[in-house]
Amino acid sequence: MTRKTARAERADATRERILSAAERLFAEHGLFAVSNRQVSEAAGQGNNAAVGYHFGTKTDLVRAIVRRHNDDIEQRRLGLVESVGESTEVRDWVACMVRPTTEHLADLDVPAWYSRFCAQVMTDPGFRSIMVEESLGAPSLHRALAGLNRCLPDMPADVRAERFDMVRQLMVHIPAERERALDEGTTTPRATWYEAATGLIDAITGLWLAPVSAPRSATSRAGDGEHA
Structure with missing residues (x-):
């Protein structure tokens, strides 16, 4: 034995x-x-x-790396989602999406590579689906997104999808840039991961609450030199 x-x-x-x-x-x-x-x-x-x-396979290896980190992130997010309850504030739900990851990153040793690993996976067509399935498919994230959607009932579906794409880019690449700077010993805009998360939450909240321009007709777009 x-x-x-x-x-x-x-x-x-x-x-x-x-x-x-x-x-x-x-x-x-x-x-x-x-x-x-x-x-x-x-x-x-x-x-x-x-x-x-x-x-x-390499696919199995990539999935194992994602799961190695996601278990902790998921537990952190579940606790935050529970504490938010039935909030009607966009910022609360954005925090549920951002802070669990940045708190996890803050606890990693320096140098760390997970954020940059995630950025590489999300830009690789052959492996992106793993990150989408393992990270974006997390139950706690679905609850956070449902709470966010309840705060924005009048947002058109196409605008919602477009802005979620923008948010995903920020959530993947901003932490990766900070991680790279910490690894290289260069100056970062924010002193701590907590402060970095606050700045990211500010930006994403502003993105979700930004005005939605009314669609213009094909005729008016053509008049501006745009193609319909």
Whole structure:
């Protein structure tokens, strides 16, 4: 029994080294440019097939990295959603979307790579669906989005979809830029992750509450030199 436990602990340690190495390499170089063999070597594994043995395909490895972080983020968001209750304030629901992630990032050691890893995944057509499924499909996030939607009942569906795309870009790339700056030791606009989250919440709240321009006719657009 003791021998089996020790073996299981060694396997767990190996998996953690592989996950950490993969997260860093993917963040720095992108997913396409990094092979499973490179990940195994960076994790200090003499067997170049270690990634395949412990995780399977690169897709399985990417999913494991996302889940490694998402469990904590999900628990943080569930608690925040519960505390917000039935709020009718847009800012409260935006905070539910932003702060759980930034709090998680604040607890990671520096240098960290998860935000940059997420940015790489979201811009890779072959792997983006994993992040969408694992992160954007989280139950707590759906509850936060439902609360947000209740605050904006009159927003047209197409405008809502457009602004959610804008919000997603901010939520992915602004933390990644801060993470990069912290790694490089350069100045950041905000001193802490909490303050950075506050600025991001301000911006996203303003985006959701921005006026919606009435659509113009095809004739008026053509008159301005635009194509219908």
